[in-house]
Amino acid sequence: MRIEKTHDSVLADFASGFSGFPESVLHEGRRSLVNIFATAFTGCREEPTKAMLAAALPFSSGSHCTLIGRPDRVDLPLAASINTAGANIFDFDDTHEATIIHPAAAVFSALFAHAEIHGTCGRDVLEAFIIGCEVECRIGNAVSPYHYAHGWHITSTCGIFGAAAASGRLLGLTSEQMIDAFSCAASQSAGMAEMLGTGAKSVSMGNAARNGYMSAILAAHGCGGTDAPLTARLGYLNVYSDTPAPEALTDDLGQIWEFATNTYKPYPVGIVLNPVIQGILDLREHHGLSLDQITGIELFGHPLLQERTDRPRAATGRTTQVSAQHAIAIALLTGTATLDEFSDEAAQRTLNIGRPEVSFIDEPDRDITSVRIVVHLKNGQSMTQDITDAAGSRKNPMSDAQLEAKLMAAASRAGSSCDNRALLDALWSIDTSANAGNIIRMTGA
Known part of the structure; x- marks a missing residue:
C-alpha cells in the first residue's frame, strides 16, 4: 500500500536532496550573499553585538571562526550567533515581502563558519544557503499573516528552521534526520516583535542561527523528534498560527522559488x-x-x-x-x-x-x-x-552594482581593512571556490 508523504517529509526531502538549481536562483543567492555581508559590516561593532560577544566569549571553546569586521576569533556556534546579530541588527538586510522575513541573516553565518573548519566548497555553501532561505520563507508563508501580526518576530522564529535546513544540508543529513532537525528547531523557535529596536531582538536572531546549526548537529547525533513537527495537531504551524497553511510548505516546491522574490533595502529602515x-x-x-x-x-x-x-x-x-x-x-x-x-x-x-x-x-x-x-x-x-513600487522592492529591485556599492559603503563605515573588491569578486564567483571558508576569512579586522 502506498503511503502518502506528509508536507514535513516532502520539505525534508527537498532540503536534504534537491538538485538542479536554476541559474536565476543561483544568481539570486549570490546577490543575497553580497547584501548580507554588507549588512554584517554595518552591525559588527554595535553595542548589542559587543554585549553579546562580551557575555559569551568567556565560554567560547575555540578560535577557529571569523567575526566579520572584528579581530576576534571564536568557536562556531558563537560566530554564527554574532555574525547573524550584526547582519540583522539594523534590519538593513533582505526582505521576503510576503512575510516580512529577512531570510539570509540566520542562514548564512553558520555555513561560512562550518566552511572555515571543514574546508567546504563554495558551491555546496551556496546551495545550502538557498535551500535554507527557501525553507524559512515557506514556513513563514505557512504561518502568515497571523504569526507576525500576533507579535512573533518572524525572522527569528522561522529563521531557526532556515539555519537548521541549510546546516543539515552541509552535514549530509538524510530526509529522516532533517525532520529530526526540524523537531529540534521547533522546540527552540522564539522571538518577539516587541523587542524590535532593542538588543534583545538581536539575541533572538543570534539564537536562531546558533540553535539552528545545533539542531542539525543534534539530529546528526541521533536526537529525534516527531514525524510531523511542522504539521501535527500540536505541531509548529498549529501552535504558532491560527490560520495555518501546510500546503504552503510544498506547493510547487523546487519549481516556484519564494527565495527568488527576495528584495534588498536601499534604506536602513523597516x-x-x-x-x-x-x-x-x-x-x-x-x-x-x-x-x-x-x-x-x-x-x-x-x-x-x-x-x-x-x-x-x-x-x-x-x-x-x-x-x-x-x-x-x-x-x-x-x-x-x-x-x-x-x-x-x-x-x-x-x-x-x-x-x-x-x-x-x-x-x-x-x-x-x-x-x-x-x-x-x-x-x-x-x-x-x-x-507605487518603492526602490528595493520586488518590482523595482536594487541592481548588482547598487549591492556592491552598499557593501563598500558598509565596510568603509565599519573601518574594515578588507579588500572589498576581492571580497565582492569572491562572492560573485563562490560557485568556483574550493573552500568558502577563505571568503569569510577576508572580512576579519
Whole structure:
C-alpha cells in the first residue's frame, strides 16, 4: 500500500536532496550573499553585538571562526550567533515581502563558519544557503499573516528552521534526520516583535542561527523528534498560527522559488518605510519641501505601516528605524537616509527641532511597497506624492552594482581593512571556490 508523504517529509526531502538549481536562483543567492555581508559590516561593532560577544566569549571553546569586521576569533556556534546579530541588527538586510522575513541573516553565518573548519566548497555553501532561505520563507508563508501580526518576530522564529535546513544540508543529513532537525528547531523557535529596536531582538536572531546549526548537529547525533513537527495537531504551524497553511510548505516546491522574490533595502529602515522615505525625498528634491512648511502629513498605506512605525517619540537610533515621524523629519532636514540619519544623535536632532504630525490611513489592500503621501502646508495648500513600487522592492529591485556599492559603503563605515573588491569578486564567483571558508576569512579586522 502506498503511503502518502506528509508536507514535513516532502520539505525534508527537498532540503536534504534537491538538485538542479536554476541559474536565476543561483544568481539570486549570490546577490543575497553580497547584501548580507554588507549588512554584517554595518552591525559588527554595535553595542548589542559587543554585549553579546562580551557575555559569551568567556565560554567560547575555540578560535577557529571569523567575526566579520572584528579581530576576534571564536568557536562556531558563537560566530554564527554574532555574525547573524550584526547582519540583522539594523534590519538593513533582505526582505521576503510576503512575510516580512529577512531570510539570509540566520542562514548564512553558520555555513561560512562550518566552511572555515571543514574546508567546504563554495558551491555546496551556496546551495545550502538557498535551500535554507527557501525553507524559512515557506514556513513563514505557512504561518502568515497571523504569526507576525500576533507579535512573533518572524525572522527569528522561522529563521531557526532556515539555519537548521541549510546546516543539515552541509552535514549530509538524510530526509529522516532533517525532520529530526526540524523537531529540534521547533522546540527552540522564539522571538518577539516587541523587542524590535532593542538588543534583545538581536539575541533572538543570534539564537536562531546558533540553535539552528545545533539542531542539525543534534539530529546528526541521533536526537529525534516527531514525524510531523511542522504539521501535527500540536505541531509548529498549529501552535504558532491560527490560520495555518501546510500546503504552503510544498506547493510547487523546487519549481516556484519564494527565495527568488527576495528584495534588498536601499534604506536602513523597516520595509514599510521605504516608500515613505522615497516619496519624501522626491518632494524635497523636486518641489523644495522643507520641514518648517508642514502642518501635518497623511500616510495612506498598508496597515503594517501604522502598526510598526507610529512612534512619534522614538528616542534612539534603533527605534527611529521604525519611526515614520523621525524618518520624514530627518529626510527633509538632510536630503538623504543612510545609517547616520538613524543614529542616537539624529534622533535627538529631530526631537529637538520637532517632528511633523502624522496621520495613518490604513488600506488593507495596498502593497507594503507603496504609499500615498499627502502633505498639508502652513499656507493652506497641500502636496501629494504616490509611490507605487518603492526602490528595493520586488518590482523595482536594487541592481548588482547598487549591492556592491552598499557593501563598500558598509565596510568603509565599519573601518574594515578588507579588500572589498576581492571580497565582492569572491562572492560573485563562490560557485568556483574550493573552500568558502577563505571568503569569510577576508572580512576579519
